[in-house]
Amino acid sequence: MPNDYHKYLVCSACDATLVDIWVVKPDLINPLTGKPFVWRMQANCPFCGDQSYITEVVGKYFPGGYAVSLDDEHENEIPSTILENINYNEADDLVTFTVMKANPHAKPCKCPLD
Numbered sequence: 001m002p003n004d005y006h007k008y009l010v011c012s013a014c015d016a017t018l019v020d021i022w023v024v025k026p027d028l029i030n031p032l033t034g035k036p037f038v039w040r041m042q043a044n045c046p047f048c049g050d051q052s053y054i055t056e057v058v059g060k061y062f063p064g065g066y067a068v069s070l071d072d073e074h075e076n077e078i079p080s081t082i083l084e085n086i087n088y089n090e091a092d093d094l095v096t097f098t099v100m101k102a103n104p105h106a107k108p109c110k111c112p113l114d
């Protein structure tokens with residue numbers, strides 16, 4: 001089984017990392033189609049008002065807000081965003097995340113992995 005990994009939704013205008021997608025089963029097969037699940041995702045940006053790039057994620061995933069880790073153990077983190085809501089827009093086949101700043105003073109943080 002492939003390892004799990006993280007994928008990130010990033011603002012198309014200001015480059016802030018908005019949503020942390022933890023992909024746990026990238027090879028999960030949809031029993032209705034016999035093919036892997038493929039999700040198209042997009043998030044709003046609470047920092048500049050624009051939106052993320054539409055990003056494809058395959059398999060089973062857990063979404064979360066984004067926080068910058070200050071150490072390898074992830075014990076000290078600066079929260080940047082939190083997820084408020086998740087919707088599925090069937091007409092556009094798009095999973096849309098509603099993202100808020102983690103607090104009124106939260107700064108837009110860029111993913112160090114990108």
Ligand SMILES: [Zn+2]
Binds near residue numbers: 011012013045049050
């Ligand atoms: Zn932005």
